[in-house]
Amino acid sequence: MPVASDVEEPTTDAEAAAEGLPINEVFYSLQGEGMLVGVPSMFVRTSGCNLRCWFCDSYHTSWEPTGAWRDVDSIVAEVQSHDQANHVVLTGGEPLIHEESVDLLERLAADGYHTTVETNGTIYRDAPIDIASISPKLASSTPTPDRDPKGDGEWEKKHEENRIDMDALSQMVDEYETQLKFVVTDESDLPEITDLVERVRTATASTLADEDVLLMPEGMMREKLDRTRSRVAELAMEHGYRYTPRLHVDLWNDAPGT
Ligand SMILES: C[S@@+](CC[C@H](N)C(=O)[O-])C[C@H]1O[C@@H](n2cnc3c(N)ncnc32)[C@H](O)[C@@H]1O
Ligand SMILES: Nc1nc2[nH]cc(C(=O)O)c2c(=O)[nH]1
Ligand code: SF4
Ligand SMILES: [Mg+2]
Numbered sequence: 085m086p087v088a089s090d091v092e093e094p095t096t097d098a099e100a101a102a103e104g105l106p107i108n109e110v111f112y113s114l115q116g117e118g119m120l121v122g123v124p125s126m127f128v129r130t131s132g133c134n135l136r137c138w139f140c141d142s143y144h145t146s147w148e149p150t151g152a153w154r155d156v157d158s159i160v161a162e163v164q165s166h167d168q169a170n171h172v173v174l175t176g177g178e179p180l181i182h183e184e185s186v187d188l189l190e191r192l193a194a195d196g197y198h199t200t201v202e203t204n205g206t207i208y209r210d211a212p213i214d215i216a217s218i219s220p221k222l223a224s225s226t227p228t229p230d231r232d233p234k235g236d237g238e239w240e241k242k243h244e245e246n247r248i249d250m251d252a253l254s255q256m257v258d259e260y261e262t263q264l265k266f267v268v269t270d271e272s273d274l275p276e277i278t279d280l281v282e283r284v285r286t287a288t289a290s291t292l293a294d295e296d297v298l299l300m301p302e303g304m305m306r307e308k309l310d311r312t313r314s315r316v317a318e319l320a321m322e323h324g325y326r327y328t329p330r331l332h333v334d335l336w337n338d339a340p341g342t
Pocket of ligand 3: 133136141145146177204221
């Protein structure tokens with residue numbers, strides 16, 4: 085795919101209307117994470133993010149955002165060209181920084197697709213979303229100078245300030261069928277997870293069951309997951325939360341377009 089532009093910040097509405105969405109990749113695969121794991125799905129990956137997790141497995145949508153601007157018609161046409169999939173995963177980067185993601189979701193809903201949006205939960209948008217797959221970012225995601233994949237901790241403060249927005253998160257949980265999918269680096273993440281789950285329960289009218297809380301092992305590649313998945317599965321059992329594998333990594337490691 086041609087690299088037409090770098091995407092650092094959300095565009096203005098006028099630019100977005102004229103240009104569509106910055107797209108890093110569109111591909112057909114199996115949903116690798118969460119409650120629909122294994123379901124044949126089309127993936128639409130937007131470029132650009134408002135956070136910078138040190139472990140981000142989509143480096144070219146966050147730390148070095150690249151992509152081609154595409155109009156919604158051409159994205160929908162590519163989704164339709166794989167007629168095995170009735171399910172679309174909109175991901176990124178952070179797809180909800182882009183106003184035009186709402187247009188895309190409306191077009192997909194009108195065409196009868198079931199949609200999952202993978203989001204960090206910091207931006208609320210009103211859109212036809214079947215599953216909000218929210219992955220709130222924990223303190224262990226913060227790019228401190230010793231873990232910054234690119235620089236020297238320049239993003240540490242901004243990431244730390246913006247990684248949780250309780251208003252946006254609560255509104256999303258109230259409006260959409262939700263899974264809260266936490267990336268677990270080790271067991272020291274658990275107190276923060278249980279605390280955040282309780283805060284969400286207090287702030288929302290909807291029921292957030294323990295099974296709607298998912299623990300996912302951190303690991304971009306198989307070798308890392310081999311070291312983390314057993315412990316994360318045990319932690320899920322201890323707390324009554326759900327464990328989610330990273331099926332695509334088990335099957336295809338970090339191959340592009342999977
Ligand atoms: C690249 S993010 C894009 C969507 C959105 N920005 C978010 O973070 O939820 C897609 C999913 O991958 C997860 N993820 C990113 N890097 C990971 C890693 N190294 N190990 C495990 N999960 C990771 C995120 O937490 C999120 O659930
Ligand atoms: N197969 C597959 N499943 C996924 N589920 C969520 C993904 C993501 O990057 O958001 C993802 C991904 O990148 N690949
Ligand atoms: S919020 Fe998502 S896309 Fe952004 S840096 Fe973190 S994992 Fe990557
Ligand atoms: Mg991924």
